[in-house]
Amino acid sequence: MASLTYISFYLAIAAHLVAAAAVAGYLRGHRADAMLVFAQRVTGAGVVLLLLTLMIRYYRWRLFPLSTAVDALSLFVLLSSCTALFISRGERRALLAIYSPPLAGLAAAAGISGFYGLNLEPKALSSALLLTHVGLVFLAFSLYFVASLTSLAYLDQARRLKNHASGGLFAKLPSLENLDRTLYRLIQVGYPVFSVALVLGAFWAWYERDLLDIGWWKSPKIILAVFMCGVFSVCFHARRRGWLRGPKLAKFVFFGVAVVLGLFVLLRVLDLSNLNFYKVAG
Amino acid sequence: MTLAVTGLSHHSSPVELRERMAFGEDRLPKALLCLKKHLDDGAGVILSTCNRVEIYARVKNPDSGIEFIKKFICDFHGLSVAELEQHFYSFRNEEAVEHLFRVSSSLDSMVLGEAQILGQVKDAYSLARNLRSTGQVLNQLFEKAFTVAKKVREETGIAELSVSISSAAVELARKIFDDLENRTVMLVGTGEMAELAAKHLISYGVKTVYVASRTYERAANLARTLNGSALDFEAFKNELYRADIVITSTAAPNFIIKKEMVERAIHKRKNKPMFLIDIAVPRDIEPEVNDLENVYLYDIDDLQVVVEANMVEREKEAETAMSLIRQEVTNFNNWMGSLDAVPTIVEIRSRAEAVRKEEIDKTLKKMPHLSEADKTAIQQMTTSMINKILHKPTIKLKQKAQSQDGHVYLKAIRHLFHLDD
Numbered sequence: 001m002a003s004l005t006y007i008s009f010y011l012a013i014a015a016h017l018v019a020a021a022a023v024a025g026y027l028r029g030h031r032a033d034a035m036l037v038f039a040q041r042v043t044g045a046g047v048v049l050l051l052l053t054l055m056i057r058y059y060r061w062r063l064f065p066l067s068t069a070v071d072a073l074s075l076f077v078l079l080s081s082c083t084a085l086f087i088s089r090g091e092r093r094a095l096l097a098i099y100s101p102p103l104a105g106l107a108a109a110a111g112i113s114g115f116y117g118l119n120l121e122p123k124a125l126s127s128a129l130l131l132t133h134v135g136l137v138f139l140a141f142s143l144y145f146v147a148s149l150t151s152l153a154y155l156d157q158a159r160r161l162k163n164h165a166s167g168g169l170f171a172k173l174p175s176l177e178n179l180d181r182t183l184y185r186l187i188q189v190g191y192p193v194f195s196v197a198l199v200l201g202a203f204w205a206w207y208e209r210d211l212l213d214i215g216w217w218k219s220p221k222i223i224l225a226v227f228m229c230g231v232f233s234v235c236f237h238a239r240r241r242g243w244l245r246g247p248k249l250a251k252f253v254f255f256g257v258a259v260v261l262g263l264f265v266l267l268r269v270l271d272l273s274n275l276n277f278y279k280v281a282g
Numbered sequence: 283m284t285l286a287v288t289g290l291s292h293h294s295s296p297v298e299l300r301e302r303m304a305f306g307e308d309r310l311p312k313a314l315l316c317l318k319k320h321l322d323d324g325a326g327v328i329l330s331t332c333n334r335v336e337i338y339a340r341v342k343n344p345d346s347g348i349e350f351i352k353k354f355i356c357d358f359h360g361l362s363v364a365e366l367e368q369h370f371y372s373f374r375n376e377e378a379v380e381h382l383f384r385v386s387s388s389l390d391s392m393v394l395g396e397a398q399i400l401g402q403v404k405d406a407y408s409l410a411r412n413l414r415s416t417g418q419v420l421n422q423l424f425e426k427a428f429t430v431a432k433k434v435r436e437e438t439g440i441a442e443l444s445v446s447i448s449s450a451a452v453e454l455a456r457k458i459f460d461d462l463e464n465r466t467v468m469l470v471g472t473g474e475m476a477e478l479a480a481k482h483l484i485s486y487g488v489k490t491v492y493v494a495s496r497t498y499e500r501a502a503n504l505a506r507t508l509n510g511s512a513l514d515f516e517a518f519k520n521e522l523y524r525a526d527i528v529i530t531s532t533a534a535p536n537f538i539i540k541k542e543m544v545e546r547a548i549h550k551r552k553n554k555p556m557f558l559i560d561i562a563v564p565r566d567i568e569p570e571v572n573d574l575e576n577v578y579l580y581d582i583d584d585l586q587v588v589v590e591a592n593m594v595e596r597e598k599e600a601e602t603a604m605s606l607i608r609q610e611v612t613n614f615n616n617w618m619g620s621l622d623a624v625p626t627i628v629e630i631r632s633r634a635e636a637v638r639k640e641e642i643d644k645t646l647k648k649m650p651h652l653s654e655a656d657k658t659a660i661q662q663m664t665t666s667m668i669n670k671i672l673h674k675p676t677i678k679l680k681q682k683a684q685s686q687d688g689h690v691y692l693k694a695i696r697h698l699f700h701l702d703d
Contacts, residue, residue: 157457161454161457161458161578162572162578164580164584164587164588166588166591166592174460175456175457175458175459175460176457176458176459176555177458177459177460177555178460181460241552242552242553242554243552243553244553245552245553245554245576246553246555246575246576247575247576248553248575
């Protein structure tokens, strides 16, 4: 079972890296659409293999694999890749050239953490409510992550049009309006998903209040989550009313996601994300 | 027989000469019928467009054949060969095949990647075919040329990028807006280039067109042509927010569209993007307008740069197209080579059949007691034996005939079987 986990996991990582290499080939060639189609298929294979890895881990430990770093990264890569593949269908296929390299980077990070953590037993998530909350948070983060990459594509396209530049990916990316609409759709879906996740989380916190510190709501990860919800609330409502559109929205989304995700990673690395969250025993 | 093409084009002759040498549509059938009467195998195709006049044919003697074709073209138009000799070019065999493939794929056109030439080549071939002026080789050649042209268009980007100002404007509009179908275009001024750009946009689905001009009557006339609405020149400033695409082409000496005007329009449009094309010289739109968010301003020089960049990209795609074409030329030549093997194969089979028949007749005469069924069985057996014995050598001979030393194999076979006795 352990070997099966490693095989499927590292094949998934390899698939993402191969997809990124195919994208590099696509960017170098003028008409290498076949490379892009190949990258799509290989990314799809990577998604299936990651799902298989998580299923094997669940089957092995009878616990949902969501709590270790490698599981978190794997799930994040899986959901982000699914979102990326869904968006880059048909005429938006060229967007995969923007999505694939960062996904490969994340997959590589997951691969490195896998050396240490793939065989570890996941921690039990104490209830279905918490499980749902965590799952929805991951989904929302994935949507925002892909939104931030889409905003990069938008900003590049807009910059080239402003500067009257051409060539490279410019010729292949969808129109600005298409990118703007894609960005908005991702926020439209991600914002309510994240809001529901926060509500479920608050519910869980009330239900399991005996486990939590009295000032759990001041924990860094909670503050950051609320801040992120605020950022996307602003994006959603301002875009709906037309106050934020085009480059402004793209910059807001990109920097918002970059800051929030960066801080989440930092908290995790410094082991501060659960500071003042759980009640300390004794 | 040698495959040859002779003619002149925009590369080798000026337009004044080409227009005198062109075969008009009404005279083309007569020219073809006259040509095929004098050609060695009665097969020829005349391609006559505004940029080229060419005749494709199979000739026994390439030198005299090509001279004949030049004379034919000149005599038909009442001109002398000596006068036009320097403008003619000719290609033979492999070069002729490559030339046709290049022409059909628009690699030899004045505008690289243009779409009309393939249709023109198809029309020329269709007419020749209807007049039974093509043979097996020319049929295969032209059918192959159409396949190659399609492959070049599908597998390279040679036809994708715009190489005219108005199509560059459409291409840029499509980089900004997802589809042009529900867009509104506003023309300020009634200049010819603006009208052309607007027509181009309309062909891509733009439905709503406003035209503003200092002279209302001219605006109304143009609006009628474009199926749009005319606007008073002063009113357009208040209606600017309605337009997704604005094309200006006035003779105004100063800027008529200023930054504040566009800022107000963008605000009223709730920051939906606007594409402004300033075709006028001197410019109609203040350059600082481009600094506004969600506003993209291109003047005539910017569009020209886009066109030139696209031409460079097309040149690069042309190199890829040439690799494709060279491969197809090799394949076609291999097929041509296999044709040489056919008469030899037919002769060998005829000889074998003659020997079989002679021996069968001799044997069956000595066996009168055999029933009809037995005689039929023996006939079938001997036929089957001949076919099986000759099957593999036939396949090999066809394969070898396509190779460089195919003629050596053919010569050896003909010698071994005494086919030339």
